[in-house]
Amino acid sequence: MDISTALAFAAAFLVFAVSPGPDNMTIVARTISNGAASGIAYGAGTVVGILIFLTLAAFGLSILAAEMGTLMSVLRYAGAAYLVWIGIRLWTAEPVLPAAQPIADRRGLFAMFMTGVALNLGNPKMPLFYVALLPNMVGPSITLQQVLVLAAVILAVEIFVVGGHVILASRARRLLRSPHIVRRVNRSAGGVMVGAGIAVAASR
Numbered sequence: 001m002d003i004s005t006a007l008a009f010a011a012a013f014l015v016f017a018v019s020p021g022p023d024n025m026t027i028v029a030r031t032i033s034n035g036a037a038s039g040i041a042y043g044a045g046t047v048v049g050i051l052i053f054l055t056l057a058a059f060g061l062s063i064l065a066a067e068m069g070t071l072m073s074v075l076r077y078a079g080a081a082y083l084v085w086i087g088i089r090l091w092t093a094e095p096v097l098p099a100a101q102p103i104a105d106r107r108g109l110f111a112m113f114m115t116g117v118a119l120n121l122g123n124p125k126m127p128l129f130y131v132a133l134l135p136n137m138v139g140p141s142i143t144l145q146q147v148l149v150l151a152a153v154i155l156a157v158e159i160f161v162v163g164g165h166v167i168l169a170s171r172a173r174r175l176l177r178s179p180h181i182v183r184r185v186n187r188s189a190g191g192v193m194v195g196a197g198i199a200v201a202a203s204r
Contacts (some may be wrong), residue, residue: 010153018160022119022199024165026083030188031110031169033090039169041109043162045116050119051151052156058147078118083194090190196199 018024023046031039 003025006153007150009150010157014161016156017157019133022083023116024161025192027162027165027193028091028169029192030089031166032173032185033189034108035173036166036170037109038112039166041112042116043158043166045113045118046120047116047155047158047162048113049117049120050154052117054147054150054154058144059100060141074122077122077201080119083115083119084198086184087192087194090186091194092190093186118148 020128026038027043030042
């Protein structure tokens with residue numbers, strides 16, 4: 001794969017990655033409410049889901065993935081329900097200043113990671129993205145070397161996008177200096193999470 005093709009894919013994927021949607025909203029909401037580790041955990045899950053679809057596309061299975069309607073729906077609804085549940089918990093939580101909040105445990109971070117994986121595997125737009133884009137980028141067949149290059153591009157773009165969202169949300173989190181502000185932010189973040197869950201469940 002030449003450099004121009006890799007850059008073209010990077011540009012197309014960057015537009016796809018930065019577009020406002022449930023994933024980016026969830027990363028911001030989780031970072032503000034629970035810290036950078038929670039936002040990064042969810043972001044890492046989304047990246048794993050994306051790379052799984054890249055692998056499926058590389059082996060010509062993306063069309064099969066698009067046809068696995070029942071499994072995709074189960075993953076999507078399960079992830080959406082979890083986001084709604086987290087949003088309701090945020091909305092009803094007692095306000096706690098960030099400095100006094102306990103560090104998220106591994107189980108909580110793993111749950112957010114797996115939610116990111118499940119929602120991306122259940123995203124009906126993901127197979128279509130690869131089916132539409134890859135043939136135009138690499139032709140009807142794709143080699144292992146091309147897969148590795150594309151995976152590296154995806155990782156670089158996602159580190160930039162997820163990292164940017166986490167950094168901005170972490171800076172906003174430092175402004176939470178009173179329980180009143182924390183309550184407002186919790187309810188805003190909870191509303192975003194519930195909205196993200198509903199948006200995911202309603203996606204086609």
